Amino acid sequence: MEKPEILLQCLNCSNKAECFNRLSPKELSEVAVSKLSIHYKKGEIIRKQGTFVSSILLVKTGIAKVYKEFDHAENRSIIDFKKPGQLIGLADIFNASIVQYSVSALTDCELCSIDIRLFEKLLNNNVDFAVDVIKSINFQSNNIIDFNIKNNFKQLHGRIAHAILVLAEFVFDSDDFDVAFTRRDFAELTNMSSMSVVRILKTFRDDQIIEIKNGLIRIVDKPKLEQISRIG
Amino acid sequence: MEKPEILLQCLNCSNKAECFNRLSPKELSEVAVSKLSIHYKKGEIIRKQGTFVSSILLVKTGIAKVYKEFDHAENRSIIDFKKPGQLIGLADIFNASIVQYSVSALTDCELCSIDIRLFEKLLNNNVDFAVDVIKSINFQSNNIIDFNIKNNFKQLHGRIAHAILVLAEFVFDSDDFDVAFTRRDFAELTNMSSMSVVRILKTFRDDQIIEIKNGLIRIVDKPKLEQISRIG
DNA sequence: TTATATTTATGATTTATGTCAGTTTTTATT
């Protein structure tokens, strides 16, 4: 018996989040038939803090940034990035029914949207799935907390060095960024003013620790960057 | 048929974490017979970052503080507090097998220790239990992240005001603290130097926003404190 | 292309916060 194409789409998806491997074929087909595929352009808002939770999203391509807003969005703080294979919205599960963090597209993104009721049903019926979700949630929040604490202990130079290293290793998967990351993004990630970010990126460039071409960063002297991150 | 006393202990425990209500009597009795009851004196280390995970702990009485250590413990950052009914160690589940956060007794504490293997077995066998654990984990980590971001946006006066309000509302459950919270604790919670904490608590006292008697804080002018927290 | 908005850059200045050194008070221990 031939499987319907729509099921194969999810079955063969190479960017599936790990936990979906715990679903039975029947469960996965439920996801497959009801999921929505959406495309976001760079800068578009994917999920807005304060709205009702309606879905869990899977990043298929692109990178999304997760941030918290305060005081009518004048103040923002970037707390995480989502790349292919990662789920957006796990932090909202069984918590409030209100979205906790805004998410926007750092690059063009393709996402799959899964109805939150289906997702919670799967959790309630499949303990392997639930256990894997616990694993993901813990992994994510421990990383967020860890980044924040390390950031807090550093002075500005160390913060930027640390942020660049983390972005290279865990977000862009390369020392040669192909994603535009603005000074303001750095500021919102590291809790400093964008003026200071400008200044410090400048000194890093002058000292030939990084290169900036067309607004894209490339790490030139990684050991130096690691040293600055450690001591500063 | 009479239930054995040891089972009743857990069944009737008034400080049980919510998720244990999802366990069957048989499962709860497994916990009851294997759990260990431990007493810690104020200041003692309950759980040490970097060691192997061996247990999940339930706070029965007292308050514990959760913190992260860096550079051989010279730098510490308090990230959470645990009070009766709350579980310690959920962040370590299915993550690494290494304890992520140190925990020490802020006051004398009575804890129940549950073998991590039993706890993970229960998770794997009881989906209602697992779902409730997801709920707890999300609740905790969202609060930690929220506190941190708010703290980061404030200046020193606002940080201390915010910290005092959060401690009163969510940790000590009273505007009249009965728990000694040192200047250094404030510093490690709000990411500032203890000298600055001293100064600011002094101005709060001079301005009759708080009272400090025997080292214990009492909130006198809550609206003022809220205002400082908001604007500063 | 021009026009407009956004981002980046830079110097001068102010402010916030940490550091250091010394003193007093409180807490713990014998």
Add this chain to the structure above:
DNA sequence: AATAAAAACTGACATAAATCATAAATATAA
């Protein structure tokens, strides 16, 4: 009660970092 140890306090000082003002460079739209 006496002693030691830790915590809290205070002022002077240094410095890190934000703010302001303004210009240059890019990106975006008409």
